[in-house]
Amino acid sequence: MEKQIIDRLREVVGDDNIRTTTAELYAYSTDAGIHRSMPDAVLRPKNTEEVAGVVKLANELLFPVVPRGAGTALCGHSVPVAAGVVMDLQRMNAIKELHIEDLYVVVEPGVIHKDLNAKLKEYGFFIPGPSSGNVANIGGMVATNASGGNAVKYGATRDYVLGMEVVLPTGEIARFGSRTLKNSAGYQLEKLMCGMEGTLGVITEVNLRITPLPEATAVAVAVFHTLEDAGRCVSNIIAYPVIPSGLELMSRVCIEAVNKAVCLGLPDEEAILLIEVDGSSHDVKDQIEKVTEICKGSGSISVDFTYDAERKEELWKGRKAMIPALSKYHDDLVTVMLADDMAVPMSKVPEAVKAFQAISDKYDIIIASYGHSGDGNLHTKVLMDPTRQSHWDQAEKAVSEIYEKVMELGGTITGEHGVGMTKAPFFLRERESSLEVMKVIKKGLDPNNIMNPYKIMDWEENFIARLRYHVESE
Amino acid sequence: MQTDNLDKWKKELVNCTQCGFCKDVCPIFADVEWDSSVARGKMALCYGLYSGDIEPDESVVERLYQCTTCADCTRRCPSSTDVVGVVEAVRKDLVASDIMSPTHRKIAESIATLGNPFGEDQSRIEIFGEKPHKAKIAYFTGCSAAYRNKEIAEAGLSILKKLGVDYTLLDEVCCGSVLGRLGFSDGNIRRQAEANVKAIGDTGAEIVLFSCAGCLRMFRKEYPQFMELPFKALHFIEWLSEQEIPLKPYGKRVTYHDPCHIGRHLGVYDAPRDVINKIPDVEFVEMVDNRESARCCGGGGGVRAQFPEISKNIASKRVDQAEIADVLLTTCPFCVNNLALGIDESSKLVVKDLLELVDELLEDG
Ligand SMILES: Cc1cc2nc3c(=O)[nH]c(=O)nc-3n(C[C@H](O)[C@H](O)[C@H](O)COP(=O)(O)OP(=O)(O)OC[C@H]3O[C@@H](n4cnc5c(N)ncnc54)[C@H](O)[C@@H]3O)c2cc1C
Ligand code: SF4
Ligand code: SF4
Numbered sequence: 001m002e003k004q005i006i007d008r009l010r011e012v013v014g015d016d017n018i019r020t021t022t023a024e025l026y027a028y029s030t031d032a033g034i035h036r037s038m039p040d041a042v043l044r045p046k047n048t049e050e051v052a053g054v055v056k057l058a059n060e061l062l063f064p065v066v067p068r069g070a071g072t073a074l075c076g077h078s079v080p081v082a083a084g085v086v087m088d089l090q091r092m093n094a095i096k097e098l099h100i101e102d103l104y105v106v107v108e109p110g111v112i113h114k115d116l117n118a119k120l121k122e123y124g125f126f127i128p129g130p131s132s133g134n135v136a137n138i139g140g141m142v143a144t145n146a147s148g149g150n151a152v153k154y155g156a157t158r159d160y161v162l163g164m165e166v167v168l169p170t171g172e173i174a175r176f177g178s179r180t181l182k183n184s185a186g187y188q189l190e191k192l193m194c195g196m197e198g199t200l201g202v203i204t205e206v207n208l209r210i211t212p213l214p215e216a217t218a219v220a221v222a223v224f225h226t227l228e229d230a231g232r233c234v235s236n237i238i239a240y241p242v243i244p245s246g247l248e249l250m251s252r253v254c255i256e257a258v259n260k261a262v263c264l265g266l267p268d269e270e271a272i273l274l275i276e277v278d279g280s281s282h283d284v285k286d287q288i289e290k291v292t293e294i295c296k297g298s299g300s301i302s303v304d305f306t307y308d309a310e311r312k313e314e315l316w317k318g319r320k321a322m323i324p325a326l327s328k329y330h331d332d333l334v335t336v337m338l339a340d341d342m343a344v345p346m347s348k349v350p351e352a353v354k355a356f357q358a359i360s361d362k363y364d365i366i367i368a369s370y371g372h373s374g375d376g377n378l379h380t381k382v383l384m385d386p387t388r389q390s391h392w393d394q395a396e397k398a399v400s401e402i403y404e405k406v407m408e409l410g411g412t413i414t415g416e417h418g419v420g421m422t423k424a425p426f427f428l429r430e431r432e433s434s435l436e437v438m439k440v441i442k443k444g445l446d447p448n449n450i451m452n453p454y455k456i457m458d459w460e461e462n463f464i465a466r467l468r469y470h471v472e473s474e
Numbered sequence: 475m476q477t478d479n480l481d482k483w484k485k486e487l488v489n490c491t492q493c494g495f496c497k498d499v500c501p502i503f504a505d506v507e508w509d510s511s512v513a514r515g516k517m518a519l520c521y522g523l524y525s526g527d528i529e530p531d532e533s534v535v536e537r538l539y540q541c542t543t544c545a546d547c548t549r550r551c552p553s554s555t556d557v558v559g560v561v562e563a564v565r566k567d568l569v570a571s572d573i574m575s576p577t578h579r580k581i582a583e584s585i586a587t588l589g590n591p592f593g594e595d596q597s598r599i600e601i602f603g604e605k606p607h608k609a610k611i612a613y614f615t616g617c618s619a620a621y622r623n624k625e626i627a628e629a630g631l632s633i634l635k636k637l638g639v640d641y642t643l644l645d646e647v648c649c650g651s652v653l654g655r656l657g658f659s660d661g662n663i664r665r666q667a668e669a670n671v672k673a674i675g676d677t678g679a680e681i682v683l684f685s686c687a688g689c690l691r692m693f694r695k696e697y698p699q700f701m702e703l704p705f706k707a708l709h710f711i712e713w714l715s716e717q718e719i720p721l722k723p724y725g726k727r728v729t730y731h732d733p734c735h736i737g738r739h740l741g742v743y744d745a746p747r748d749v750i751n752k753i754p755d756v757e758f759v760e761m762v763d764n765r766e767s768a769r770c771c772g773g774g775g776g777v778r779a780q781f782p783e784i785s786k787n788i789a790s791k792r793v794d795q796a797e798i799a800d801v802l803l804t805t806c807p808f809c810v811n812n813l814a815l816g817i818d819e820s821s822k823l824v825v826k827d828l829l830e831l832v833d834e835l836l837e838d839g
Pocket of ligand 2: 490494495497513547552553
């Protein structure tokens with residue numbers, strides 16, 4: 001990037017908030033995924049005007065802008081593949097307005113999910129979010145439409161977005177949506193921004209609906225001899241109907257990994273379900289009875305509910321720690337972010353899990369299956385040595401087959417993390433008939449292709465291209 | 475630059491999934507805010523140096539020395555990545571490649587020639603006026619309590635005298651902790667270890683007491699990698715927790731800061747609380763972050779010497795948590811010193827080493 005451009009950017013954000021040093025360029029060349037590409041500069045704007053100033057300049061001088069929150073996205077979302085600037089929005093972290101009586105808040109994009117919930121807790125409210133919510137930012141959550149284990153009951157981030165302020169790719173500041181809980185005024189552009197992954201603008205303010213904290217919660221571990229029994233149990237619970245606030249499936253590899261990393265003493269079996277129910281005390285009691293009965297009828301060896309806050313926290317901690325805990329499973333292998341959040345119709349969960357296991361055996365590669373199966377969301381994690389070509393070769397084949405199977409079952413290759421780069425090649429197939437519309441929208445809003453270019457429908461390379469690891473051929 | 479040390483840490487380098495969970499706790503990131511400053515950033519930079527993606531220019535080296543080695547990231551890290559191990563390895567490679575700050579070079583030279591990092595030319599024997607002799611219990615004062623916070627060593631000595639213990643001081647030199655944290659080679663540390671183990675051997679001591687968390691970590695964790703130790707290394711407070719100590723009442727509200735180097739690094743959490751609970755009438759309250767999740771004081775890992783502003787800002791955050799009490803106790807002179815810097819002029823909070831308080835309350839004879 002030419003010095004004149006850097007100087008003009010410096011004028012917009014100030015000297016202290018622009019960096020072109022090796023340390024910063026390298027640190028911002030990845031997210032929590034597998035890819036790497038270096039930006040030319042990293043900026044930290046403090047307000048909407050500075051964001052708009054940068055975007056206007058980019059649109060005039062034609063350099064890419066990649067918005068970034070906490071950088072915890074898993075598919076290369078915030079990796080600057082065509083260089084340009086990474087715009088770190090963590091400084092825009094004000095909770096601007098609290099309207100508890102109107103059930104909404106107004107926040108800047110850099111607010112950390114955990115911090116917002118800590119504030120809301122004072123009033124008895126919360127907003128659901130991803131298991132990375134201790135660090136993930138609201139802007140990143142909206143831009144990826146993040147959701148967590150309680151999505152089956154509470155929905156995804158999109159369901160909480162009422163309105164927002166966005167700096168469009170041409171630098172204009174637009175307001176979408178409203179401050180009201182209901183809104184039928186034309187195109188729901190605020191929802192279009194959910195899942196746009198920084199390709200349609202920079203979100204600079206969000207109006208979010210809030211929801212009351214449940215009076216009581218209880219968590220159970222239900223243990224099964226087989227994965228199918230566990231999967232069938234999920235369908236039986238939902239169809240009853242009981243809508244739990246969490247319904248997590250863990251397969252053997254995950255159970256072993258979590259036990260090893262966080263010493264939770266989970267039972268040594270093929271599958272366990274972590275079931276959370278919440279609501280009024282009366283409701284919770286009622287749900288516990290129903291769920292216990294359903295579990296037993298679905299072949300559960302044991303089901304054990306706890307109200308104990310410490311034990312509940314511990315169980316969820318184990319689940320939240322799952323992705324990285326798998327790294328401790330094998331001395332030479334680590335977890336690699338590949339094929340990690342497919343979703344299938346709930347009744348297809350057992351079939352999907354079975355198929356993933358067969359694929360894992362076929363390619364002799366450890367693939368751990370787990371997920372927020374209450375909403376059909378299944379995670380698989382590949383354990384491999386990411387510096388060995390042969391491991392990537394096997395992983396590529398296995399992951400491709402997993403995606404094929406998911407599409408065959410009528411599912412989607414990404415239920416919560418988004419597309420970025422890693423999922424793009426299969427996304428192009430899954431959403432073939434939507435691509436033209438998406439391209440028209442992108443072209444219309446971003447004629448010069450400056451906002452996070454070459455992502456989602458515009459990524460043309462393989463899904464294991466531009467790896468952040470140095471890979472050796474054997 | 476050479477990467478001989480980093481090469482041994484390949485598994486940890488790829489074990490870090492770059493999930494970013496450490497942003498939640500890293501005290502340096504809370505102050506510096508750029509992503510390169512958090513544990514994840516440092517792990518990325520180390521991978522970059524290991525793989526040859528980047529060169530150790532000033533920006534990279536600066537970040538790699540902005541780590542207090544508090545290990546809070548490892549506690550929070552879902553895959554328990556040993557960030558401190560990697561950071562100390564990369565620092566070793568930097569030093570071995572002759573990349574180091576003039577401040578650090580001076581510290582190492584002072585330790586090699588004078589036996590302490592402060593450029594002080596008096597020996598411990600001269601400072602305390604007590605010669606080493608045969609005794610069952612020895613007290614290793616450490617450099618900070620000998621040259622900077624002498625009141626702590628004096629409290630230790632006074633306690634031993636009041637309890638009528640047959641103890642000896644030592645002809646000690648710097649334990650080498652600062653060398654290890656800054657990246658000086660094992661050879662340098664072994665030299666310090668050998669001198670100290672010999673000094674202790676000469677007294678025949680079976681138990682050696684420490685009042686500095688950094689020194690104790692060296693004796694418990696690092697020296698045993700070089701040699702077998704024919705004595706038991708205990709924090710003074712661990713030893714006191716098992717003694718009968720007649721204490722006067724203390725009608726104040728106190729809290730306790732766990733030094734990273736005996737807390738997360740050695741797992742000593744109960745002993746200081748046990749000692750505090752021996753004090754009649756004391757009101758003990760825990761800070762929000764305590765024991766395993768205690769926030770760092772900001773002084774360690776060479777940060778204080780090279781980045782005093784960052785160190786002070788981190789201390790202020792920790793001290794804020796302690797405002798629930800009248801007295802903030804800890805068990806390391808380095809922490810006492812750094813936490814004191816974080817206290818705002820308007821605050822009435824007092825920082826003290828627990829040894830000082832015990833001495834103050836201990837009945838004579
Ligand atoms: C251990 C771990 C567990 C996870 N668990 C979950 C989970 O349970 N559910 C889930 O959904 N996800 C999960 N994720 C993925 C990720 O944490 C979420 O997608 C999160 O919402 C991303 O937030 P962020 O602030 O880190 O965004 P970033 O990673 O910084 O950015 C994500 C995308 O959003 C764009 N973006 C960010 N801010 C803005 C803005 N203000 N305007 C426009 N675009 C913007 C970026 O350009 C990028 O494309 C997990 C990740 C990790 C590492
Ligand atoms: S050090 Fe641990 S917590 Fe931090 S990014 Fe790496 S894996 Fe995540
Ligand atoms: S040891 Fe402490 S200062 Fe160093 S990276 Fe980890 S959390 Fe940050």
